[in-house]
Amino acid sequence: MAKLLAAVLAVVLAALAAGTATGMLSAEIDDGMPLIHMLRPLLHSSGHLGRLGGVPCDSWRFAVETDTLRDWETVPARCEKYVGNYMLGGQYRSDSQAVVDEAVAYAEGLKLSGDGKEVWVFDVDETTLSNLPYYAEHGFGSEPYNSTAFGAYTKLANAPALPETQRLYKRLQELGIKPVILTGRREDKRESTAKNLADVGYTGYEKLLLKPQDARVTAVEFKSGERKKLVDAGYVIVGNIGDQWTDLLGEPEGDRTFKLPDPMYYVG
Amino acid sequence: MAKLLAAVLAVVLAALAAGTATGMLSAEIDDGMPLIHMLRPLLHSSGHLGRLGGVPCDSWRFAVETDTLRDWETVPARCEKYVGNYMLGGQYRSDSQAVVDEAVAYAEGLKLSGDGKEVWVFDVDETTLSNLPYYAEHGFGSEPYNSTAFGAYTKLANAPALPETQRLYKRLQELGIKPVILTGRREDKRESTAKNLADVGYTGYEKLLLKPQDARVTAVEFKSGERKKLVDAGYVIVGNIGDQWTDLLGEPEGDRTFKLPDPMYYVG
Numbered sequence: 396m397a398k399l400l401a402a403v404l405a406v407v408l409a410a411l412a413a414g415t416a417t418g419m420l421s422a423e424i425d426d427g428m429p430l431i432h433m434l435r436p437l438l439h440s441s442g443h444l445g446r447l448g449g450v451p452c453d454s455w456r457f458a459v460e461t462d463t464l465r466d467w468e469t470v471p472a473r474c475e476k477y478v479g480n481y482m483l484g485g486q487y488r489s490d491s492q493a494v495v496d497e498a499v500a501y502a503e504g505l506k507l508s509g510d511g512k513e514v515w516v517f518d519v520d521e522t523t524l525s526n527l528p529y530y531a532e533h534g535f536g537s538e539p540y541n542s543t544a545f546g547a548y549t550k551l552a553n554a555p556a557l558p559e560t561q562r563l564y565k566r567l568q569e570l571g572i573k574p575v576i577l578t579g580r581r582e583d584k585r586e587s588t589a590k591n592l593a594d595v596g597y598t599g600y601e602k603l604l605l606k607p608q609d610a611r612v613t614a615v616e617f618k619s620g621e622r623k624k625l626v627d628a629g630y631v632i633v634g635n636i637g638d639q640w641t642d643l644l645g646e647p648e649g650d651r652t653f654k655l656p657d658p659m660y661y662v663g
Numbered sequence: 664m665a666k667l668l669a670a671v672l673a674v675v676l677a678a679l680a681a682g683t684a685t686g687m688l689s690a691e692i693d694d695g696m697p698l699i700h701m702l703r704p705l706l707h708s709s710g711h712l713g714r715l716g717g718v719p720c721d722s723w724r725f726a727v728e729t730d731t732l733r734d735w736e737t738v739p740a741r742c743e744k745y746v747g748n749y750m751l752g753g754q755y756r757s758d759s760q761a762v763v764d765e766a767v768a769y770a771e772g773l774k775l776s777g778d779g780k781e782v783w784v785f786d787v788d789e790t791t792l793s794n795l796p797y798y799a800e801h802g803f804g805s806e807p808y809n810s811t812a813f814g815a816y817t818k819l820a821n822a823p824a825l826p827e828t829q830r831l832y833k834r835l836q837e838l839g840i841k842p843v844i845l846t847g848r849r850e851d852k853r854e855s856t857a858k859n860l861a862d863v864g865y866t867g868y869e870k871l872l873l874k875p876q877d878a879r880v881t882a883v884e885f886k887s888g889e890r891k892k893l894v895d896a897g898y899v900i901v902g903n904i905g906d907q908w909t910d911l912l913g914e915p916e917g918d919r920t921f922k923l924p925d926p927m928y929y930v931g
Contacts, residue, residue: 449760450761450764451757453754454760455761457761457924458761458762461728461729462922463766464765486722493726494731652731654731
């Protein structure tokens with residue numbers, strides 16, 4: 396009982412401390428205290444905690460999602476729990492929702508030619524399909540990428556759809572915009588990828604484009620090259636959605652790009 | 664006293680509720696519950712709360728910072744407090760720190776020619792200088808942009824430096840990389856901008872490039888055009904930092920780009 400009381404007291408104190416901090420902040424906003432003082436150098440900005448070692452995980456994620464951090468291999472060990480909570484705790488989904496809401500609004504506002512040549516490019520991993528069941532068992536990206544294990548997982552063709560992307564996909568089809576699936580997965584994954592997509596309801600797409608088995612090109616080279624071929628074939632890419640910047644950069648990008656969240660891995 | 668007790672009790676209950684939610688989440692992560700259920704459609708994803716009306720403000724910010732939301736005019740009214748807390752509560756600064764830490768690490772890893780032609784492009788507003796004192800008095804971007812009021816503010820030449828950018832600026836100079844300041848501010852602001860930059864310690868830059876007074880070009884057109892001129896003049900743009908995607912997109916972008924946070928306004 397004493398232990399419970401002590402635990403409750405600790406929670407109260409923590410809550411009060413948090414409340415006080417928030418109260419101070421509001422006062423600063425409301426009372427117009429000299430804001431220049433808010434821009435004083437941070438105590439931990441001099442790097443004594445080591446480069447990114449001292450940066451909170453939400454700031455690490457900011458730098459990841461805005462394409463500042465590149466070629467990173469794993470989620471920092473200290474951020475595994477943060478990323479896990481992000482992915483499973485609702486924020487991943489609401490971030491995805493914000494992106495798809497905007498994509499749907501944009502698509503609904505387009506004046507379409509109706510000639511059947513308007514397409515929307517979709518990436519696969521962490522876009523149409525979610526590999527969260529895999530990554531949840533592999534440290535949410537904090538373990539080094541294991542192509543054998545991940546390859547075995549994709550062969551199962553068992554990945555769920557990311558519901559937000561699926562909502563966009565179906566709405567585009569209603570509007571007469573044809574989905575094109577463009578993935579860095581290689582041709583040996585065609586069958587399992589097509590099966591997985593069909594099983595969770597992605598049907599009626601115009602093309603499923605995979606990377607040639609032995610191609611030695613970057614993601615940007617491959618994907619922008621495939622988009623170029625689409626344009627050369629007379630398609631109009633009205634939109635392009637993916638979780639990696641390498642899905643979205645490189646001409647022709649598509650008339651507009653939509654970046655889904657993915658703090659679990661980087662594809663260069 | 665009864666009022667205080669009631670207030671404390673409310674805090675305890677809220678804290679316990681929060682604690683319980685976190686506990687459940689951890690259990691879900693640790694116990695390997697079927698994760699596919701975590702991907703069920705969100706109750707509020709059907710749009711019945713209105714497009715972005717139902718999206719939490721941190722997800723609105725995600726869509727803003729990843730260039731999905733474009734041409735928005737003001738911060739949604741419901742997000743004014745959120746953005747104020749973000750800007751003043753430490754996260755803005757630590758997000759900036761994450762970006763600058765990476766920029767410094769990148770710059771320190773460069774093999775420089777030493778011929779004095781290597782430059783780094785800096786934007787001004789919300790990059791070298793911070794207009795937070797202004798925006799804190801104007802709803803953190805939730806009020807429509809007022810060019811008269813903002814123009815008067817910039818004439819005061821009173822904006823503080825963003826400390827993180829200043830740290831990068833000074834480190835680059837130590838390394839022998841010359842700063843070039845490239846801003847969408849127009850030529851009539853040259854004097855006040857130069858004074859403001861000098862007063863807060865930005866000295867020794869190679870160029871200060873402002874938009875011609877009557878130019879009718881987009882930010883991307885103007886800025887990519889100026890970067891092209893730099894390259895044509897023999898400069899090598901090793902880095903490019905700004906708070907807007909329109910600072911960073913459009914060839915030549917620079918060898919690498921760094922996106923600082925800015926949830927207060929959009930420059931198209």
